Amino acid sequence: MAEVLPSTVQELVENGDELPQRYIWRDAGDYGPIDLSVPLTAEIPSIDVGRLVSAVDAAAELLNLRSALTSWGCFQVVNHGIDELFLDEVRQLGREFFHLPMSEKQKYARQGDGYEGYGNDLVLFDKQPLDWSDRLYLQVAPDDHQKLQYWPQNPQSFRKVLHDYSGKLRQIEEQLLKSIEKSLSIPEGSFLSKFGQGQMMYARFNYYPPCSKPDQVLALKPHADGSAITILLQDDRDVRGLQLLKDNHWFWVPIIPHALLVNIGDQLEILSNGICKSPVHRAVTNSERERSTVAMFCSPDPEKEIGPIQQLVDDEKRPRMFKQVKNFTETWFNYYQQGKRPIDAFRI
């Protein structure tokens, strides 16, 4: 059962408390120890949405997209049509919220064993190391699933800006899924039709306070996302935090201030029969600077069963790699807190 810890990371820092042992990352496991000196790579591909929809450039950009999906499983989306000032406003929402007095933030605190609302890392197991992060986690779609009691009314514009942002990201999500289908030479709607009426979006505002021991504490444990795709707005204040694993090596993900970083999630890896890669990533802490990011997780209707789509299964050349699965996100948190990859449970 989920237990709510008495204090957030932010409170620990503000109180000047000694670093609790529970935050020390011990289990280097398959992914190796924390390393703050990994290379910064310019190789993470950029995908230009304008080119994806242009008659002249689409073919070349679809090839870039295909290569991004099958290698990094991650790309920076540029020329996406969302106004830069609006993206700054979205980032600002999170920052302002996390800087409100604790009594104000606690009005939106996560309750009991629920996942939504304001809080720190979920505690599901006794020995689990804790993430150095506070977050505000909210379901934004379908609309009638929103739990508005957790949606801040301070900053005053919070609800409207989040609503508008999710509408814009929904359009980008659909455009990207169409392009992904095209890049894999499968009929339009092959993926999107599996998302169903109840396709979901969850927003997670992440807040990582400075940490005195960045070499021993992780901001987010290594994981691949449980979504189909995640759209991440990174902190643009020149504070690096996100690292991505490729071919067993960690790399820093560069900050491109007004790009949207897309990570393929496990559910698209399953739907594409393993062709699209869902990359393992982690967030590290910084001893001096805080960092905040906004992640939007886009997933199929949890009531719909998903599995590899028929067009991408070939008994001889590409046998089915995954079982059918329903409500993937539900099992995801359990695996995450045990340091395991949920997708492995569904491999054939």
Ligand SMILES: O=C(O)CCC(=O)C(=O)O
């Ligand atoms: O904050 C980041 O840079 C990464 C966030 C992330 O991976 C997540 O929320 O799943």
Ligand SMILES: [Fe+2]
């Ligand atoms: Fe993630």
